[in-house]
Amino acid sequence: MQALYSYYINDEKNNISHYEKELLDNIERLYRVYLYLLLLLREITSFAEKYDDEIQSNIPGVRQLNPNSRFYKNSLITALNNHSALDEACRKNAVFFSPDHIEILRKVFVDLKNNEIYREYVHNDKDDIQTDLELFSFFLKYYTINFNLLDSHIEDIFINWPDDAKMAVNMAVKSLKILAKELTNPDIIISLSNDENENIDFGKRLLHVCIQNQPEFDKLIQSKVQKWEPSRLPLLDLIILYIGLSEILYFETIPVKVTINECIELAKNYSTYGSKNFINGVLDNLVKDLNSQGKINKKGIGLIDK
Secondary structure (H helix, E strand, C coil), X not given: CHHHHHXXXXXXXXXXXXXXXXXXXXXXXXXXXXXHHHHHHHHHHHHHXXXXXXXXXXXXXXXXXXXXXXXXXXXXXXXXXXXXXXXXXXXXXXXXXXXXXHHHHHHHHHHHHCCHHHHHHHCCCCCCHHHHHHHHHHHHHHHHHHCHHHHHHHHHHCCXXXXXXXXXXXXXXXXXXXXXXXXXXXXXXXXXXXXXXXXXXXXXXXXXXHHHCHHHHHHHHHHHCCCCCHHHCCHHHHHHHHHHHHHHHHCCCCXXXXXXXXXXXXXXXXXXXXXXXXHHHHHHXXXXXXXXXXXXXXXXCCCCCC
């Protein structure tokens, strides 16, 4: 959707490879955000240890209090800190945490220490790796998105963060789950899909099909919105409809219902308030017509919609 949007708002229409590159760049940025989130766990726990040491060193009488070190001295974080695959992936993708941002870690950790979930964690007698996993999964899901300072910090580094936050967080949590099952597992760094090359090829093909078949799609869309020329519809709505029609007509292994649901989600997240109903209505009516004309050909068990 982003690559198509860029294509339609720019005057350069002949060099589609430029927009293919933009598509691949978007995928690469998502992967870098994912790695940064794993690195962030290392940094926040390392800061927490230094924070406790600093308090013990600088405040009289505190040295004897023996602060709870569970947050930064647990088996899950220890394994993550020592994982060479994460080091290598961060190095290859130029992902690092700048010392200039240490104050952000301080503010995040101070807030975290006052969070009830954190307090329950450090004082929980059930000291096991599953409890560690729950705490760090909570940190990724809550603090990266709901703590404004950290959310803004990540967006300052990765402009794609607002679009990719949910997927990047889910990927990071998945890596933690893999590590929690086997602390010595060398393969905790996940790819974007089971077959990354196949999915990149899919993305390129979808981009080309949308662009090449735009005249056909415009006629279909206009047949359902007769009061409006396609050019007068919101651009994002049009793009989402192009994507939907491309998959419905030219991707025979994708179920129609899956395509429509994904188009509705795109409309809900990126377009206008009423767009999801508009997209759903147009695609649903077009599918009925195309089915009656025998133009939708799906292959595979469960892919043929009645």
